[in-house]
Amino acid sequence: MAKSYRKFTATAATAVLVASAIAPAASAAGFTDVPARYQDAVDFVVSKGVNGLTTTTFGTGDDIKRVDAAVMIAKVLGLSIDTAPPSGFTDVPERAAKYVNAIKAAGITSGKTATSFDSNSKITRGELAIWIQRGFELEGSGQLKFTDVSDRYETAVRALVSNKITNGVSETKFGVEQSAKRGDYAIFLHRAANATATPGVVEISSVEPTNAKTITVHFNEPLDPETLSTNDNLNLITLDRGEGAENPGQVSQQLSSDGKTLTFKAATFFKGDYTVRIPFETVKGTNGEYVSPANQIVTVNDVAGPDLVSADAMARATNETIKTVTLHFDEEVTSIDNVKINNANYTPSITGNTATFTVNLDASQPYEVTVVNAKDAAGNIKEVQTAPLRIGLDNTAPSISAVEATSENTVKVTLDEELEGNLPITGRVGSFTANIVTEVKVNPTNNREYFVTLNRDYLFRSGNTDTVTLTVAKDALEDRFGNTNASEVTKTVTVTRDTAAPAVARVETNSTNGDVTGFTVTYNKEVEDLDTSKISVVNSRGEILPFANVIQSATISDTNQNQVTFTLKSGVAADQYGFNFAEGVVTDRSLSPNQAGNYSFTVDVTDADTPVETNFKIEDATVSENVITVDFGTKVKGSGTGSAFNPAAYEINGAKLPADTDIEFSRTGGTLDQTTVNITLPAGFISANDEKAVFRVTGVQNLDNKVNNSFIALLPVTDNKAPEPASFTATELNELTVTYSEPIVALGTGADVTDELKLVNSNGASLPITGATVEAGKLVLNVADASTVSRLTTLEVASGSTADIKDAEDNVQSTGITINK
Secondary structure, X not given: OOOOOOOEEEEHHHOOEOOOOOOOOOOOOOOOOOXXXXXXXXXXXXXXXXXXXXXXXXXXXXXXXXXXHHHHHHHHHOOXXXXXXXOOOOOOOHHHHHHHHHHHHOXXXXXXXXXXXXXXXXXXXXXXXXXXXXXXXXXXXXXXXXXOOOHHHHHHHHHHHHOOOOOOOOOOOOOOOOEOEHHHHHHHHHHHHHOOOOOOOEOEEEEEEEEOOEEEEEEOOOEOHHHOEOOOOOEOOEEEEOOOOOOOOOEEEEEOOOOOEEEEEEOOOOOEEEEEEEOOOOOEEOOOOEEOOEEEEEEXXXXXXXXXXXXXXXXXXXXXXXXXXXXXXXOOEEEEEEEEEOOEEEOOEEXXXXXXXXXXXXXXXXXXXXXXXXXXXXXXXXXXXXXXXXXXXXXXXXXXEEEEEEEOOEEEXXXXXXXXXXXXXXXXXXXXOOOOEEEEEEEXXXXXXXXXXXXXXXXXXXXXXXXXEEEEOOXXXXXXXXXXXXOOEEEEEEEEOOOOOOOEEEEEEEEEOOEEEEEEEEEOOOEEOOOHHHEEEEOOOOOEEOXXXXXXXXXXXXXXXXXXXEEEOOOOOOEEEEEEEOOOOXXXXXXXXXXXXXXXXXXXXXXXXXXXXXXXXXXXXXEEOOEEEEEOOOOEOOOOOOOOOOHHHEEXXXXXXXXXXXXXXXXXXXXXXXXXXXXXOOOOOOOOOEEEEEEEEOOOXXXXXXXXOOXXXXXXXXXXXXXXXXXXXXXXOOEEEEEEOXXXXXXXXOOOOOOOEEEEOOOOOEEOOOEEEEEOOEXXXXXXXXXXXXXXXXXXXXXXXXXXXXXXXXXXOOOOOEEEO
8 A cells, every 4th residue: 555554443333323523614625515514524525526516516425436436535545646557457447547556455355256347336334344454454343233244344344343443233243245335435435544553542431321310421531521512512512312212301421520421301201212422522531532532322111119218317416306317228219108107107308319298206216217119200109118317417507619600690508408498698799788689599309509690780890790799697607406607607709790691402213102292402502582484394306395384383381491392283294394493593591692503403203113012001000998099090810820819919018818819890870890900908817007008019910811000009908807806914912914016905895705705713713803904904803812823715705795895996706726824
């Protein structure tokens, strides 16, 4: 070869798709048919002397002939075309003969035969892979996942994949026999020319979903935070939603303090495939090297409920009471059915991954906390969890840890702990004596942060920046334990007038039941004054369409004013629609509103297949007099695997129902209802009343063999366990006190227990009972000599008689039980 290229080695097993480089505003070649994805690559090959099909078209989407492909690679490689010997091919046009001579001499190709180059045939992706691998002397390793790559192409394809030049046309196909496109070839050449193994390269080391709301991207070297966004505050590393994936709403991103982890957080939740995109030569590491471009797919399918990490409480001292308990989870929680401490039930208030509730507990005692049905944003439930209550002490006053401007007239004030009330803060600017604080609001997702709004009328009277002095009076900062600041607190912060126009951060399609129903445009700041008359629409054929024929409605979100949601009109044909937002479609909410600039994008309106369901959802469960009714919402099996009559499919507070439990289908007007079962809780199964017993159903199948989703309900159940005598003792000369497994109720007037109990002495002789009362839940029997009683036996009451020894739930004592002295 006339020009030597370094050999670059990579590993195909770890290679991922590579995003096309970010393009400048216009192609250097001045072509009209070059979309943004191809612009940098076309600019590159044009800079190497490559021409388009015409002066105004590059032919991005056209198939490329072998002769034209030869010219392009020879120019990009800078091969010497004047010194190369004749190729011997007789079918090469004069305009390209020297270029074909050069690539043959460089060992890139040997033509179809000794005399034929097959100039006018379309070149395939497989043939281009061989040319690029040989021309740039690329090497690679690892296993290929493609099923259409024969031995002839294997080395070349592995090299291209390893060096992140391409990753095929699908997960399993490289497209070896497919005709190559001029635009794709330009991208391949561009990426091959930029392939490098420079020491100190910064790249993604892993991408993983932490949970349904969080995706983390780990880098091998720290990133420079100053290079993560444009001057317009647009993020350069983006997360794109794949086809059929859940719309996560607004996605925020945050770089860790060490610069090596970038975290994406969804407003709702992630589910499906998402692509982390890093454009070519935009983001840098702290070592000054550009971060390697990437287009890495991550699949989120969170099926685990939130884990209880800890249960915490604070008090000023151990001799005081605990007023609040805080639960910490490993992810954000959307709901919790119940919390138990010492059999007392609590309903927590949830914020993010914490939940709090009010208690009145002795700080010197240990406690265990039980959490029932903690649910995350994706609907996953962790059914029953326990953790010891960790109790800490706090006698330190709260303080302000940070103050920062969040907009031209709002400031965020962060404290080191939560306050008992609101933040009592005042503000001054310049020589004005007036308090310019108009509103103070606590951050709903972080109770230690407050957003302070400043009076706009006092700001920027003599420039685009102002220094504001914020003051909190002595003893005004108070935490929930009564600790207060010992002196006045003063902080200063600089606010700056907003002169930047709102810019589009991303456009995402919205879908319902697999059908695209609209799209959401997210700006980098809050917007208002939406003017849809400045929006034009075209279809894939270039036809200009009335806005109202495509869009049913367009509104700025009430909950997130950075977003504008467009709903497609019912019946809009599946197609690719181009939208152009002229200047002023929206304005921002600054003191002097800035208009959004021009922006164009496309939306693919497609239909998606609905996944096959393998589970069904139980509708409800209710209880009446210890008979539980389960509404399955669908006909369920009554025998065999998955039978609704299987007692092992049901649990109460973690205990499976006994094998002899009575379960039957409900009947309505004499007609059997196979969608609902009645479960009669067996006598003796419930040992105490429980207003929120945890009832669980697992493994029941409907007639389509679908298994029920895990189901939990909190149901009130009543003690149905008979009291049993546990011991007896002589408490007076003529009084025998009998202790039961639970308290029994007072005897009624005229009660006679002689037919319910039998007393005998050591010789087996019966001893008469002359009277009976109940004291403190225990049965006190009157006998002639209590010390002579050696055995007590409970008797079954004769038919027609009424038992007198009962518990509070009217359960008669258990019979046939004998206890000895």
